[in-house]
Amino acid sequence: MKLNLVSSWEITVKEGQHLDKGDELGMFHFGGSTHCLVFGPDVKLAFDFHNTEPGLDATNIPVCSHIATVLTND
DSSP: OEEEEOOEEEEOOOTTOOOOTTOOOEEEEOOSOEEEEOOOTTOEEEEOOTTOOSSTTOOOOOTTOOOEEEEOOO
16 A cells, blocks of 8 residues: 655744744645555556656656556466
8 A cells, every 4th residue: 555645834933933822833735635556465566657766855756647557467
């Protein structure tokens, strides 16, 4: 199973700023995407990473791109 959550957060207070109870400290921005791919243990896949490698330095794969092919036992 693969699960990704793409989002960010923003701190809106400045160092030394006085805050009262209930004042905003910051906010989350959920403008990205969440996706989950689930496969049974017998499914064999050939992934297309679009000339990047999974990890923190990976580049984005365009929306609607081919990401994998299910391999058959032929």
